[in-house]
Amino acid sequence: MNPETEKTLAFYGRMTANLTHEFKNILAIIQESAGLMEDIMAVAPLSKEKYQERFNNSMTTIKNQLQRGMQLATRFNKFAHAPDHASDELDLGETVEHFCTLTERFARLKHISLEADTREIKLTTNPLLLYMALFYSLDSCLSVLPAKSSISMAASENSGKPVIEIECAGKDAPAAPQFFTKLRESSAWKELEDTAAQLGASLECAENDLRFCLFF
Amino acid sequence: MPGKEKKEESIRILLVDDEQEFVTTLSERLQMRGFDAEPALDGEQAIESLNSRIPDVMVLDLRMPGLDGIEVLRRVKKQHPEIEIIILTGHGSDRDEDQARRLGALDYLQKPVGVDTLVQRIKKAYKYKTDAASMDESLSGEEDQKFMDKNTKKK
Known part of the structure; x- marks a missing residue:
């Protein structure tokens, strides 16, 4: 492998490792927020009002993280296409x-x-x-x-x-x-x-x- | 299912991760399952928290601002070898896992992980800790006995 290719691959490696870490964080937050909503429903299906605020917060977190993930994915996709044309x-x-x-x-x-x-x-x-x-x-x-x-x-x-x-x-x-x-x-x-x-x-x-x- | 665990099963857990929403929500879910769980948002906070509360199990991210997970692991294992450490990270290199295990991490998990899996691994880590402690006690008991026998023979 020539040094230029090695340099380019090393650059892509660092960028993608960083971004997959970000995606995993986003997925982990969504998973835990959805899981907490499930937990609340399992513990107190009849007293949902008591947990309404926490329930709503989890829903907001999920929406925000989806937004964060979508933005990163769109920008990552554009970056991934950078080598398409010289x-x-x-x-x-x-x-x-x-x-x-x-x-x-x-x-x-x-x-x-x-x-x-x-x-x-x-x-x-x-x-x-x-x-x-x-x-x-x-x-x-x-x-x-x-x-x-x-x-x-x-x-x-x-x-x-x-x-x-x-x-x-x-x-x-x-x-x-x-x-x-x-x-x-x-x-x-x-x-x-x-x-x-x-x-x-x-x-x-x-x-x-x-x-x-x-x-x- | 939360609520089915015994409340008296108060395994002390310290969750260390710079993603605040992740760590606080996971902490809350573990509390609902009867664990004594607390979050820390970075390595410095985790080390500082050991002055007031020693956890049984630490669930630790590797890549964090400031003091990173590997350094936290190194310091904790030096000062409190009795704390069992589970790495929970989004960074999946084999080299990181090897290094973490060499420094004394008991387990290594990739994000995202199901809460049931995490609970199982925490219980396993706690059992490992308590088994090791009782083995230490029984070994020191044997040593005491040998010491007693030796001194009795002298008499």
Whole structure:
């Protein structure tokens, strides 16, 4: 297997393992909520009113988790189709937003918040490489930032050209020089540089802020 | 079926999972079955709760923010080896299972799991714990006897 294929498979492996974990959590919550409703009916079929609030809460939980599952499944499906075409027109804002939904758990596990700040911007590019560039951007930030930090990913335009801007913040986050020194030392950053080059995008870091951009 | 279990079967359970709705609902269902179940929402909370209440069985997720399940398992087994630990996770790698078992987890279950299956495994873990405790007692009893015999012979 060549190194590029290995890298792509490793990326897909991490993404799918993360998402199947999320799906299992959703199914487990639905199962327990439905089970609790069943338990209530088994224990007190004649005093349902006494448990009405708990019963209704379980029903709301099930509906919310179904919604969460449907959204994840839709976005996961779109992600799974990323390798279908080597070049495709896509909405950069939507892709960034979907990516953040799919990977929010990676940040959550480190007590870091991840937000997408996007608008519709058309771009023709390699969708798989774009997801990989977003992934390595996130992964490099997560390797440097302490708990309680935040990461914002935004799609915007600069002089009519699409841009992805990644901005980090947090009171315990390192200052810009240390942040970028550590960021550049991370293996994810090296992968990001390679992937940006493959996309034909330029990677630029801010001097005084914890912010870097991918210009297309 | 809830309500059929004896209330006096008060096996103390600590459920550790960062999915709040999952862990509180499961805790409630186990309470309805007569267990003394409490939830903890992360590893730090689980370790802290051991200062006030030692469970018989801990049901532990692996992937959690902050202190993860493997680290909780390591610390609990070091400080309280008598607590039996069942891993209940959505993360299904064989390597994780091997590592968890090597660190002393008694059982390893994949989410989602039926409450009846979980109840069976909790009871099995509790029996394992109480059998091990009584074996320890009987072994120390034998040692006491050997000590007595030895000292009696000396006299």
